[in-house]
Amino acid sequence: MDSQKVDMYILTTGKYFESQHIGQVRDRLLALDDSKWALIQTLQLKDPQTALIISIFLGTYGIDRFFIGDTGMGVGKLLTCGGLGIWAIIDWFQIQGATRQKNFEKIQPFLY
Amino acid sequence: MRQSGKRIYLLLGGLALAGHAWLLYYLAWGGPAESSLLACPTRKLTGIPCPACGTTRSAAALAQGQFELALWTNPLGYLALAFLLAIPFWLAYDLLCKSQSLKQAYQRAEAKIKQPQFAWPLALLLLANWIWNIFKLL
Numbered sequence: 408m409d410s411q412k413v414d415m416y417i418l419t420t421g422k423y424f425e426s427q428h429i430g431q432v433r434d435r436l437l438a439l440d441d442s443k444w445a446l447i448q449t450l451q452l453k454d455p456q457t458a459l460i461i462s463i464f465l466g467t468y469g470i471d472r473f474f475i476g477d478t479g480m481g482v483g484k485l486l487t488c489g490g491l492g493i494w495a496i497i498d499w500f501q502i503q504g505a506t507r508q509k510n511f512e513k514i515q516p517f518l519y
Numbered sequence: 520m521r522q523s524g525k526r527i528y529l530l531l532g533g534l535a536l537a538g539h540a541w542l543l544y545y546l547a548w549g550g551p552a553e554s555s556l557l558a559c560p561t562r563k564l565t566g567i568p569c570p571a572c573g574t575t576r577s578a579a580a581l582a583q584g585q586f587e588l589a590l591w592t593n594p595l596g597y598l599a600l601a602f603l604l605a606i607p608f609w610l611a612y613d614l615l616c617k618s619q620s621l622k623q624a625y626q627r628a629e630a631k632i633k634q635p636q637f638a639w640p641l642a643l644l645l646l647a648n649w650i651w652n653i654f655k656l657l
Contacts (some may be wrong), residue, residue: 479628486570490537491541
């Protein structure tokens, strides 16, 4: 794909990925066929900051985990009062990384 | 949505271990009489019970053979105790036989409950249980 297009994409979505993954995403996008551009653009990535806000206010109910698509862990948090509150607090610090990881997993099938 | 297998095993194992420790602590030192033992942060902060409030009391009642009391306290106690009883054996089986059946079951279950035809009824059931919890003033 056109490097200008890819750089623009990386510029706008960079905050959705872990920094160590950005290089890999960029390399794969450059090697990608132009026909996949529309698909990549419509891909719904989750904002780590939104996830953090949800985690702070509704983390006890596991809503943050549901939001990023980690349904299993969401149910786990919901049915244990947020792991008696401990898991909920741990997730305040974990959720941003988890969101970026999930975004990376989400874009993977389109890159290969 | 692939998740690393190790994380799932750590999560389920840790959850089961914490659950056993908590239930043991509750049965040994808490007891049903001591109503000051509140672990739920929502309940502590707002006074309104969360959907899972009463699960410990229910599981403890089950462990002591009071099936009816457990059902009236919170039906989720049955689920919790089943989880606590099954997971250690399943983990041990997977470890000994080098199988990945628990991880595969977890991923299948996660994919299932993401489908609307399963997600909505489960969510409504949980909501009904929550409303019941609030009326019971757990």
